[in-house]
Amino acid sequence: MNLNQFRDITRYPSAVVALVIILILVGVSIYTVIALPYQESVTKWRGGDMVWQDNPRGVPPTWINLVRSxxxxxxxxxxxxxxxxxxxxxxxxxxxxxxxxxxxxxxxxxxxxxxxxxxxxxxxxxxxxxxxxxxxxxxxxxxxxxxxxxxxxxxxxxxxxxxxxxxxxxxxxxxxxxxxxxxxxxxxxxxxxxxxxxxxxxxxxxxxxxxxxxGKVYGMAGTDHLRRDLMLGLLWGTPVALAFGLLAAVITSVLTMTIAATGAWFGGWVDGVIQRVTEINMMLPVLPILIMIGVFYSRSLWVILGFVILLSIFGASIKSFRAIFMQEREAGYIQAAQAYGASNGRIILRYLIPRIIPVLIPSLVVLIPSFVFLEASLAVLGLGDPVMPTWGKIINDARTNGALLKGQYYWVLEPSFMLMLTGFSFAMLGFALDRIFNPRLRGM
Amino acid sequence: MSAQLPTSPTEAPVQTNDILISVKNLRVWFELKKWGFSHVGWVRAVDDVSFDLKRGEAIAIVGESGCGKSSLMKTLLLLNRPHQGQIIFQGRDISNLKGKELKWYRSQVGFVQQNPYGALPPFMTVRRILEEPLLINGVKAKAERMERIRQALQEVALTPVEDFLNKYPHMLSGGQQQRVVIARAMILEPKLLVADEPVSMLDASVRVEILRLLRKLQQEHNLSVMYITHDLSTVRFFSERIFVMYAGKLVEQTHIKDLLSNPLHPYTVALLTGTSEPDAANAKHLKEVPPGEPPSLVNPPTGCRFHPRCPNAMPDLCDAKNPPTFEPLPNHVVDCWLYDGDRTAYPETS
Amino acid sequence: MHDQPLLRVEDLVLYFKTRRGHVQAVDHVHFQLSPNKAVVILGESGCGKTSMAKAILRLLPRNVSRYSGKIELNGEDVMGLTDEEYRTRVRWVKISMVPQAAMNALNPVIRVGDQVAEPAMVHLDMDKEQALNLAQEMFQHVGVPVDFLNRYPFELSGGMRQRVAIAMALITKPQLIVLDEPTSALDLLTQANIMNVLKTIKWETGASYILITHDIATSSELADEVAVMYAGQIVEVNDAESFFSSPLHPYSQKLMASVPKLYDDEQPDFIPGRPPSLLDPPKGCRFAARCHLRFEKCDQDPPTFVVDGRSVKCWLYEQESATVIEPAIVKGGVS
CATH class of the missing domain: 2.60.120 (Jelly Rolls)
Structure with missing residues (x-):
């Protein structure tokens, strides 16, 4: 694997589109974090009538007029x-x-x-x-x-x-x-x-x-039942979602990979324990556990992130990574490394893991939206972070206020669109990377 | 060809300090387990093998796959631990080395593998590949590392060095890849080089080139080399002594010329018969080779392990008692009942 | 050789399209094979010999960019057949194949007896019982114990699996069997035993072989004729007798010289350099860059000169008595 392979992305138009979308999402996140400082935004979002009294209540965005007669x-x-x-x-x-x-x-x-x-x-x-x-x-x-x-x-x-x-x-x-x-x-x-x-x-x-x-329209994104400008929520939802998805995906992937490599390399009881823990973990229902944590312990985004990671590291991918490592540990260069005295840690980190990076990167990218969706699902279920505005929470607000019954489609569609955009872009990029890094998958 | 090395039969018994590595009654057995704990049996990969390897000497171990030659090799690299017996390297038993001493021993032994492409990590450049052993073995100064990398590449004739430093293995031809493998094996300046079928995956036109390179390095650095192969025809251009291995045991040990001119063990005879020479006449007749396949190392035959396939097998002897080592000719030892006592008749097939 | 040849390959071309360009794997190749003879296609890795086997059997990957020429079997041009006709009338009926690393090509979850019987059921219209009986006969032929019929591939040794693969190729009694490196991954004695099996089959059934290999010494066990392939082209076709004693093409000479011999003290030699890329082969003789006998003319593509029934693609053999097979004009063009 080398950097040149990343250049191959230009061969896949879908990946280029995806990359552009991701860059825009990242740009939006950076803009948001800089232009709308966190503390200020949170205070504003939770500020009630004093902050938002100039806005109409529950109206669609201004650009809706472009398509209305x-x-x-x-x-x-x-x-x-x-x-x-x-x-x-x-x-x-x-x-x-x-x-x-x-x-x-x-x-x-x-x-x-x-x-x-x-x-x-x-x-x-x-x-x-x-x-x-x-x-x-x-x-x-x-x-x-x-x-x-x-x-x-x-x-x-x-x-x-x-x-x-x-x-x-x-x-x-x-x-x-x-x-x-x-x-x-x-x-x-x-x-x-x-x-x-x-x-x-x-x-x-x-x-x-x-x-x-x-009026009956407001701003770029419309307002909710508390006259809040949804734009603020949508903007702040972006860095929150990306950070959550990225952190969860990167941390779980890296830990999963390291654990799988350790098990495959040492074998014996180490591997046995890892396999059994994985099998037990795979049987645990993740969503109900997260709901219980949300209800009884904390709904903080970071606490939930921690538990999501904890529940995901011993995931099914340990099995597939292990299969690759088991094959790879027999490779000639591993034997050679042992023969010139490389330590176990070095063999795992410098020899086994780089071999799996081509498999890891695409799956990691595809994993990001699934964590974003998980967080959104929790928020929709009413277990969103109590402080931060997120896309899931906007949908939850819309749901509890009967937005769809009142015809306030924008209220549901806007955060859903952002979620879909995130999912689409990372998935497309992941699929393209998969084809680039694993040429055997490429159609002839 | 090769310089006269102190291995000729005429010389006096060698001094102990001439011996680099001495293997004594080595057994490498692997335990077979059911459900991960209950004992089922042993794989007797290497069974009671003894030999000495002198400084600057090249030996070849010849045998078919599954004869235990790879296990023997891995044990000498301490990738496997001996089950029984001793490996004495420069006068000390190394079979249980740990930590720093293990690292030191490993730096003394270079390893050239069979499949050069598999032997090189595909995600590292040539520079990185050669730098790894140096980093691991504590060569801290970058300039020194680079100097030694250059030197190693020059020695294996990958020049100009700059053209190769930043290449990935897949950009090199098979022969060049194998040169990198050899350079890596040589970079720690080892005393012993273990070469596991170093040319069997290469095209015929480059095999000789690699064998010559290994020979040259051996002579220039006074290296001891253990050359593991299944191909008898390459052995004579490379090593002084040859050990024939069958089903975990060394069945015949001698000088290559003696082996070719006067093979003693029926298995050696079969190997020589089985080796083809490019000759159109081959197509006209069948080869007289023993049928069957090497035995399982879990339940090897009783007595001599070759007896079920042996054309000269003697009933009630070969299938009952394991043959001891006989020395019917000076410096030519063989584990075969045919050479018991004053019986020194050659097998009929030779 | 006055008989009609069993197989005549003329101007066979097989190019592949890859992301880096067109690979000229088989480039205007001519050779023929008489009944009950074995021709060895000798070449080093990447010279296109396996692609040629695939081209003859029409087992083509999807990225073929050009596939043309003439393949005559018993005088019938099989290139004109549709894929379906080819499958039902030629492949495994007239020509079968033992693929490279055949011992790993068996289906791991089907009993070997059933796998060997399969072609008989498909091509000979046999019911399962008949086919299994025939398979049993084939097993005896290739020296596999009959009770192995009910075993799975993993229960067999490499040598036994290779014999099974040969039995599978034999079962439809084809006239021609393409053997792609049939013994390269096997042990010496197993290899010799399998060569014995192949020889016996040839003598007893009158089958012909195309033996594709890089192993010169072993190839002499079976060869009646030798065709040497280099960088997608056949550079020499010679009868075995003459080839193993005095090869014509400089590449063949060098190749022969690189074979270490058991009882010969002469040091083997090697060929410096590496073969050209098949993506963009040189305009002239493809071996020129590594050739010790190179001269000015080698910058031009040599035609194939036929001298005393032996053909060689080298300017050294340009002489009046030679017949010439000109290189095709469309050279290098890609349809």
């Missing part, structure tokens, strides 16, 4: 603190001040938005500011959608305002956008204005507002 709206956010937002502040007397701002936006989607929420923050000592909201439609209608006092932090969920719903005859996000001339409910496209007029009752009193018209 009826375009879904994107989220529109206005913050009074943003630059360029004009506030007309008119002091009425010593105490009272009138604060007026208006948000103007184009609405071009074919569907209604998901929800309208206004988040207020205000400063005052005794008397809270009082707000009036006016909605101006493109066809010139003006609708009052609420007069209310705000607290220091106050959330006005326009869509859940029952009185308003009653008054408008439909939930606000529909009624405010609906085209009055259309028979079917359809949004009226054009420029809308939301005017916020507030009165403060104290000289130092003021307020800020963030108004969000939640």
């Amino acid at each position: 009826k375009k879904l709206p994107e989220t529109i956010v206005y913050r009074s603190t943003d630059e360029g937002v004009e506030k007309q502040i008119t002091p009425l007397d010593k105490e009272l001040t009138d604060i007026f701002m208006s948000f103007q936006f184009e609405y071009t989607a074919d569907e209604f938005p998901q929800e309208i929420i206004l988040f207020f923050t205000s400063t005052y000592e005794k008397k809270a500011p009082y707000i009036s909201l006016i909605w101006k439609t493109p066809d010139g209608r003006e609708i009052s959608i609420g007069d209310f006092a705000i607290e220091k932090t106050y959330t006005r969920r326009i869509s859940q305002d029952d009185q308003l719903t009653k008054k408008l005859g439909a939930p606000a996000e529909v009624a405010l956008f609906a085209d009055p001339n259309s028979e079917e409910p359809a949004p009226l496209k054009g420029t809308y204005t939301l005017e916020i007029a507030g009165i403060t009752f104290e000289p130092e009193s003021a307020f800020e507002v963030k108004s969000i018209i939640f």
Whole structure:
């Protein structure tokens, strides 16, 4: 075996494609680890509403519009603190001040938005500011959608305002956008204005507002039931999956190989013990054991990784490696090495093991996705790492929240696609490597 | 041809310090076990073999597969341990050496194998292959290792050395591979070279080249060589003495010329008859060779082990009593009842 | 040799396609074989002799890139037959084979008797009982004890397995048996015994042999004629008498000189260098690079000169009395 053989990969287009995909996955992993630091990401992922309140809930990714004839709206956010937002502040007397701002936006989607929420923050000592909201439609209608006092932090969920719903005859996000001339409910496209007029009752009193018209698409990957951007989960899932698969595959392969070589070389009771342990281990049901560990001991990814390795090293491949080693230990060069005084350890490491590398590398590569899938399976079963976002956990979230029943296919498909991509690429690369390293398998 | 070596029968009995390795009543038996523990029997691969090998002497051990010659060889390399008997190397018994002393002994013995391709690790370059014995035997300085590698390659005529250092075994021809094997055997400057059928896997046109190379190295380094073969026709160009081995025993020991001109043991006679010479007349008649095959080493025949196939077998003697070693001619010993006492008649077939 | 030859091979070509190019394993080969004769194809490893056996028996691997020429058996060109016709009418009916390392080529899980009987059932339309009876007869012929019929290959020694493989080739009573290194892995005495078996069969049944081997000394045990192969080509065809006493081609001479002889004090010689790659053989004489008699003309491909019924592919034998078999014009082209 030598490095030149790796160059043979270019002969197999499927392997080239696979290699490109793997490189992209690795690139994504590196980017993720650097650009989205672990601690920050985990905190964010588990952050709840405070972090994710600007996102719509459970919506597909933005690019879905490319394949839809009826375009879904994107989220529109206005913050009074943003630059360029004009506030007309008119002091009425010593105490009272009138604060007026208006948000103007184009609405071009074919569907209604998901929800309208206004988040207020205000400063005052005794008397809270009082707000009036006016909605101006493109066809010139003006609708009052609420007069209310705000607290220091106050959330006005326009869509859940029952009185308003009653008054408008439909939930606000529909009624405010609906085209009055259309028979079917359809949004009226054009420029809308939301005017916020507030009165403060104290000289130092003021307020800020963030108004969000939640769309029905979000970002590159959509959001989940907690308004989280799935992109973060998918991105962080990549290094986690690769690390898990790679570590498990490399460590098990190397240990398995070394154990098989040791048994085959020393023979006798050493080999006997290894064979019996392997046979017993092969009878153990791996998944149930891992589930029990997950339930009773720890769901930490690294603990699970440890147990996966522990259960895999005495796997069936010990038998096949041993068969090769048994044959190889009779080879002339092994005898020669003994004759010039090579120690047992050296013979195992320098003479037996290199011989098996051509068999090992392809099987190792093919093994990677199976460990990735195992981890994902555990996560889907609800035994995923409690902290880290992984692909399996995203699928688990989707499952427990009835994503498929609600038609949120993207939520299941995106992590599944990543899993399949990983599996496909490593499998294709492994098969090609197998043909390169074991020329006898090649078709003539 | 060869320099006059101190092996001719006319010389006085050799001094002990002339003897490099002395094998005494060596038995290499392997235990046959059932289910890994219960004793079933023994494979008597080498049974009561004794001989001396002098410094600078080349001996040939001739026999068919399964006659125990490989086990004898492996025992001399200490890849097997003797079951009984002694192997005295430079005056000390080496049969139970361990650790550093074992390593030292192994550095004193070079090993040339039958199948050069199998004898070279396919994943190492020639440089690496030759470096291994040096690394293992504590040649620490890289420059010294490289110097010795170069020297070894030059000695086996793989020149220019640079062309071969970075080649993998599969890039070399059979003859070149065997030269690398020989270079590896020589690199620790051994006193004894064990060559196991070193040319039987090679093409006829390169066999002679390799045999000559071995002969040259033997003479230049005053090496003792044990040449193991089944091919009598190559022996005469290589070694002084020849030992014929059958079913675990040495049946005849003498100088090669004496063996060819006057073979004593019926088995030796059969081997010589069986060896073809390129001659069109061969096709016209059948060869008179004994039928049958060598016996199992687990249950060898009683008495002389060759008696079931022997044309001269004497009833109630050969099948009953193991023949002792007779010396009917000076320096020509044979284990055969035909040469008992004053009976020195040659077998009729010769 | 006025009789019609049993086998006439003309301009036989067999090339393989590999990832590194076309291997010209058998390159425009001519020879013929009379009934009840044995021709030895002598050559060193990689010279294409086994490929030639495969070409004659049409046991071709899948990567054949060119297979052409003429193979006449009793005057009938068998190259024209379809694979199916060839299988039912020629292979194992007229020509059978003892493959290389035949003793390891037996099916380990089938009794040897059944394996030997198999060709008789397929090609001679025999029922199992008849075929086994015939197999028993063959066993006696090749010197295998009859009670071995019910044994499995691993219960037999190498020599016995080799005899079984010969019995398997004999059972359909073919006119021609191709023996690919029939004794090379066997012990000396076993080898001599098997050669005796082959000789007896030849004398008793009138079979012909193509004996493919690298072992010059042993080949003389069976040879009526010797064809020497070098780098995919036959460089000399000679009768045994003349070949073993005075070979024609320089390669044959060198090869003969490399054989160590038991009772001859002369040191054997060797041939320096190695044979050319069959991927891209030299344009001229393929032996030229190693030849001690090389001269200017050797840069051109020599035709085969026929001198007194002996043919040799070497410019040294260019003389007026010689008939010439020109090298084919399509040389080196790959269809």
